[in-house]
Amino acid sequence: MTEHAHTHAVPESGKRLAIVILLNFTITAAEIIGGLISGSLSLLSDALHNFSDGIAVIIAWIAIRLSLRPRSEKHTFGLKRAQVLAAVINAGALIAISIYLFVEAWQRFIEPQAIGGVVMTAVATIGLVANVIGTWLLHRGSKQNMNLKAAYLHLFSDAISSIGVILGGLAITFWNVYWIDPVLTVLIGLYVLKESLMIVWRSLHMFMLAAPDSLSLSEVREAVLGVTGVESIHHIHLWEVAENDIHFEAHIEVPDQPLHDAESIRHAIEKTLHDRFEITHVTLQVEPVGGECSTAALP
Template identity: 35%
Template structure:
């Protein structure tokens, strides 16, 4: 348990550092964006702000999720890790709409923008984002929160690169329309990313079966266990980052090895599917009485 907890505290520390560094840079970039009137910088700052929000929410959720279960909140507050991406995505969709609106408005007469400050400030952004992404790279494969943070930071580096290129174009070629064009592009990128996140986190919040799990395969696996004659009422859902719960009713008419069977099954569910919080109800009857009321369409 100790190592698990250590990785948790390391995770929250990584979130804290990355969040604060990004926040400082976002403030700097937005300041320069408004000072030079550059929408490209402002849009990049917005993209970074989306990240800082995401990181702050994820960091907050990671802290809240460690709260011990209570009599009322028997799962603790693990669901926080599923709700924070949802809040973040909703905010980003709103912001990116406002940004695109301003960009379109500016196309008719783009203001004069000094290219060099844009290039310098956005270059710092690339460094900040790549450094932060490197920090978050560990453990991002199985935790939706950290994966979201890592992918955001990589996308941010790419967006800062776009701002650098716009700065080069403005400085070198005098194309002032590159500024709103970049901003519009960034707005679209933010909206698309946020929408995908919105969909995924909404599904998790609504107790959908996690994407990595094939419910039919789980059912089949349980049905083939020794002595099991039927399986029904299977529910699989996400409790929080990396924790998957499941409930099911199994019909096992002749079960003398009850506890041994359950221990073995729980071990296998975790090993094969990553389901680490199963709750199984074993019934001895030839058929389960619930079954008569709500027969599934394919029958049992």
């Protein structure tokens, strides 16, 4: 997709995100009211989940807008990592919510309360319908944009959560199984906690300039050495500036030759790295075989 096409795709995604945000906050309000009326903690936990996802979608949208800003003399990479920062903020909020849900669920285990299963089921069903609409709205955009995909997966997990609450409501209505409410709360909390920790771990890796998990540095090295004319490679660095924006830099040694020939080797390396590993930015320092590296003392 060209930059021009991508720019035009953003307003369309923005309209869909706006609808999803409205749906999320509507669901949240309905589930909070329903949870308070029915006394269902799992419904309230699902409401918190929906609320956090609404905030997550807002942050994701802001991050997308920031990441599209052009580079400047101050921010030479642009603001591409705004999306990574947004992921950390969202994950941190979800972790806090998960801990809160665990505490509340424990209180319900100690002091069980009667729960209105009919209200719980009805409200959760409304939430399920809204979440299905939201996932449908974001499904197409999620194929081209990882940030939208994350929002899509958030809503998809909400839909699964709503199904769990519905089943719990039915169990309470027909069999008076009240303990299932805190159990569902813990299960929802565990799922949210797991997903959040994975996001934090991935984001920290990116902030620490770690090589992408999907790439093997040894395979990348061998691919470069496989290019005709490359004798050796050292001072290799591989990292992600942002999602799907992988950078690579290295020093390569080539036989002493005219600059034009060395340039063709550089182009061949760039093409190989892009085609095989989807590396988007390559910086190479070309050195003659046996020559002295100007940064030999560096790691």
